[in-house]
Amino acid sequence: MADERTFVIVGASLTGAKAAETLRADGFTGKIILIGEETERPYERPPLSKDHLHGKEGARxxxxxxxxxxxxxxxxxxxxxxxxxxxxxxxxxxxxxxxDELHYDRLLLATGSRVRMLDVPGATLNGVRYLRTVDESDALLEHLRTATDVVIVGAGWIGLETAAAARHHGANVTVVELADLPLQAVLGDEVARVYRELHEAHGVTFRFGSKVASFKGSGTLSSVVLDDGTEIPADVAVVGIGIQPNTELAVDGGLAVDNGILVDAGLRTSAADVYAAGDVVNLDHPLLGRRVRVEHWANALNGGKAAGKALLGEEVTYDRVPYFFSDQYDLGMEYSGYAARDGYDRVVFRGDPSIAGGKAPEFIAFWTKDGRVLAGMNANVWDVTEPIQALVRAGHKGTAVDLAKLADPDVPLDKLLD
Incomplete structure (x- = not known):
């Protein structure tokens, strides 16, 4: 008997596309309608600030x-x-x-996020750019290929990856950041220092404890003015000060919203037969024991797959270990877990994290609390994500490990829980 149900997915994104793929792969024969605001078919965002922004052939x-x-x-x-x-x-x-009014039997909200805008004088000048969509990446790539001076506003992941791309194209790069270190809120001081040293070794200038007062230029950007009056020449300014979830549709529908659409571990919202996934959701995370909103590629990928199964009525428990990755110069890393800035008491290093002779190091960093591993980051050390995630799962469930052995590269990671 034919399935006459209609499943609507709002958000033609990685999350939405993977949900649709999962529905078909798992045998759903009803109607699937995938709706997106952009003109491009669903795509992944990591290449936009990595390979494509470097101009790598075929990356788009x-x-x-x-x-x-x-x-x-x-x-x-x-x-x-x-x-x-x-x-x-x-x-x-x-x-x-x-x-046009469209009926659904089940609905998935995968509306994603949008960039936070910087509201200062001159913010609409030609040359002030943001990076979230493939069109914005296309335009920024062309601008970076000819730029002499680039200012990056915000030393988060997008800001630092864009800084690395700008240096790859030969521009002078200044990063303006209100905090004392890049990625300080995410990584804490211990590992944030690695990224400061990495970028400084590649010629990037940081202006910490600073914010933008205005952008200057006659129609086209010529300089960036900081709050202390310093004026920095700029052909391009890339603003990367974070994203915010697109919850307007959920609010309009009366769904529970608080820093994202509130969902349980089964990706169910407060409305019957309405699910949500991706970086728009604030998930009641079973492993972490708290609500979290994860803004990274793996969450979009895996959340979409889980949402497809949830739409089919399968019992889903979405408890994936948060994961993301970044490539900057010769430093590639993977991060697994969750450690709030005030939630750990020690960072344990396996290997030396120092930049030596301008070369990126090889190390693993573990964020720990009372001997429990809450998160781990492998930098230029590969094929260790599985044991790191096992340590993170155990740590969030209350299992401590020997920190001396955790720091010892001669002790296999998969033996620490024996």
């Missing part, structure tokens, strides 16, 4: 989740350049572009 096409014909071949109704403007959970409808 590799970012797309599926080949152009996949959606038609799998009977997925992909509607691009379309905005969902209203949600009525009681009637089980969404409204498209303020006009």
């Amino acid at each position: 096409e590799k970012a797309f989740v599926h080949e152009p014909g996949w959606y038609a071949e799998h009977d997925v109704d992909l509607r691009l350049a379309t905005r969902v403007t209203h949600l009525d959970p009681a009637a089980r409808t969404v409204t498209l572009d303020g006009v």
